[in-house]
Amino acid sequence: MKYYFLxxxxxxxxxxxxxxxxxxxxxxxxxxxxxxGPLFDGPNTLQATHVIDxxxxxxxxxxxxxxxxxxxxxxxxxxxxxxxxxxxxxxLQLTSSDAKMEKVAVLNPVEKNLKEVTLNPSAESELLDNFxxxxxxxxxxxxxxGDSENNxxxxxxxxxxxxxxx
Amino acid sequence: xxxxxLLSLLWLSHSIGFAQNTEADQLLGxxxxxxxxxxxxxxxIGEKYYGKIVWxxxxxxxxxxxxxxxxxxxxxxxxxxxxxxxRMLKDFKYLGxxxxxxxxxxxxxxxxxxxxxxxxTDNNTLDIRGYIGVExxxxxxxxxxxxxxx
Numbered sequence: 211m212k213y214y215f216l217x218x219x220x221x222x223x224x225x226x227x228x229x230x231x232x233x234x235x236x237x238x239x240x241x242x243x244x245x246x247g248p249l250f251d252g253p254n255t256l257q258a259t260h261v262i263d264x265x266x267x268x269x270x271x272x273x274x275x276x277x278x279x280x281x282x283x284x285x286x287x288x289x290x291x292x293x294x295x296x297x298x299x300x301x302l303q304l305t306s307s308d309a310k311m312e313k314v315a316v317l318n319p320v321e322k323n324l325k326e327v328t329l330n331p332s333a334e335s336e337l338l339d340n341f342x343x344x345x346x347x348x349x350x351x352x353x354x355x356g357d358s359e360n361n362x363x364x365x366x367x368x369x370x371x372x373x374x375x376x
Numbered sequence: 377x378x379x380x381x382l383l384s385l386l387w388l389s390h391s392i393g394f395a396q397n398t399e400a401d402q403l404l405g406x407x408x409x410x411x412x413x414x415x416x417x418x419x420x421i422g423e424k425y426y427g428k429i430v431w432x433x434x435x436x437x438x439x440x441x442x443x444x445x446x447x448x449x450x451x452x453x454x455x456x457x458x459x460x461x462x463r464m465l466k467d468f469k470y471l472g473x474x475x476x477x478x479x480x481x482x483x484x485x486x487x488x489x490x491x492x493x494x495x496x497t498d499n500n501t502l503d504i505r506g507y508i509g510v511e512x513x514x515x516x517x518x519x520x521x522x523x524x525x526x
Contacts, residue, residue, distance in 0.1 A: 252430060253461025257421070301457050307422055310480075311466045318445065318456040333453040347422055351461050 230376050231277060234267050238368040243286075243350045249358045253301075256350040256364060262341060267372050276374045279337040283369035284315040286350065287326040294320050294327060298353040302329055306346045309339035337370065400470035403494065406430065406522040407502060415522060416464065425476055427465030435460060448487030459484055468494060481506045490514070499525045 243256035264271040284302055288294060299318035305311035314337070315329035340346050348366065403425055406417045415431035437444045444459040468479035474496040481492040481504065490506035497503055500521040507514025 253428065253458075255419070255421075299456075299458055301461065303463070305421065305424070305467070307424075311421075311424075311426065311463065313454055313457065313463075316454055316457045318458055330453060330456075332451055334451040349421065351428075353458065353461055 231373055232268075232376055233371055233373050235282070236267055236279075236370045236372050238348075238366070238370075241348065241366050241368075242363050243348060243366050244361065244363045245352075247358055247360045247362065249354055249360070249362060251354060251356055253351045253353045254362070256352060256362060258348045258366065259345055260348060261345045262343070268374065268376075271374060273342040275376075276338060276341055276372060278371075278373040279341045280371045281314040281331045281335065281337065281368065282371045283367070284329040284331060285326060285367040286329065287365045287367070289325075289365075293323060293325045295322050296355045296358075298355060300327070300329055300353075301351040303349040303351070304337060304340050304346055305349065306340045306343035308343055311349070312337055312340065341370075341372070399472075399474075400425075400476075402474070402496060402499070403468075403470075403476060403502075405525075407519040408522055409504070409519050410517050416519070418465065423469070425465070425468040425470075425479070426463050428461055428463045429459055430461070432460055446484055446487075448484060450487050465492070465494075468492075 238260050241258045241260060243258045245254050245256045264273065281304075286300060297320045299320055300316065301313065301318075302315040303311050303313050312335045313332060314335045315331045317327055317329045320327055348368070350364065350366065352362070352364070354362075401420065403418050404420060406415050407427070408415050413433045414429050416427040417430045418425055418427040420426075432444065435443055437447075445455060446457040446459060446462060447455050449455050449457065462482070462484065464482045464484065466480050466482075468476040471477050476494040479492050479494070480489050482489045483506075490508060491511075492504060492506050493511060495503040495505070502519040503516050504519055505511065505514050505516045
């Protein structure tokens with residue numbers, strides 16, 4: 211009798227801990243990444259802060275239900291008439307106050323005569339720690355040819371694959 | 377009297393916070409490791425400190441004739457990241473007493489990342505200690521500030 215009772219309890223605990231894992235896409239659309247001039251030849255750091263909206267993934271989702279986060283798409287665009295003709299390469303990183311900085315995507319070299327580019331996402335970067343914070347900082351290093359007095363703003367569109375337990 | 381006391385307390389806490397920030401920001405600047413192969417600019421992003429390579433003694437890879445990239449990165453999808461601009465020091469927080477901790481240092485020559493602690497021994501000198509596991513099992517390199525402060 212005792213044996214069956216223990217077995218039932220173990221089964222119950224097992225069922226409770228094995229929630230169904232669900233995957234959804236989380237998007238950050240048309241966010242402005244900016245850096246103040248003057249800018250010097252070489253890598254310059256554009257930044258944007260984004261407040262994570264877990265309700266956009268699933269109503270009432272809690273940060274501790276998230277199991278894995280991967281960047282799956284990173285697009286950078288510009289309204290500037292010269293496009294990205296003065297950019298040698300882009301490197302994208304993510305960080306937040308209590309999580310490590312992760313390098314998540316790169317494009318090297320950047321082709322000429324384009325106003326929108328897609329960066330190649332890292333196959334291994336894990337962003338779970340960053341998504342368990344309230345906000346993330348997106349850091350885009352743009353390797354600029356020549357100096358410039360002006361500020362620089364690019365628009366970013368990002369997609370993340372979120373795996374979470376219901 | 378009560379108001380005066382409150383004001384004094386506010387001023388004191390503000391001053392302490394300001395002093396702490398100023399002390400922590402002493403780390404900002406351009407530094408050169410002992411091998412002289414690179415120069416690293418330390419910046420602040422949020423409340424943490426990061427160091428990126430801004431100058432390389434040999435910026436061109438003799439095998440490709442192109443600017444050097446992070447060819448030893450264990451993540452193959454990131455091996456085209458250029459070394460110039462690479463953040464080799466990441467996520468340092470100021471502990472007080474001229475020490476910054478909780479960060480990592482990346483060695484592009486072997487693609488390894490180590491835990492790291494930074495100690496400022498004087499205004500122009502840093503002891504950068506990289507280690508695996510415990511601090512005692514590590515190696516210290518001495519970095520010098522490029523534009524010396526008096």
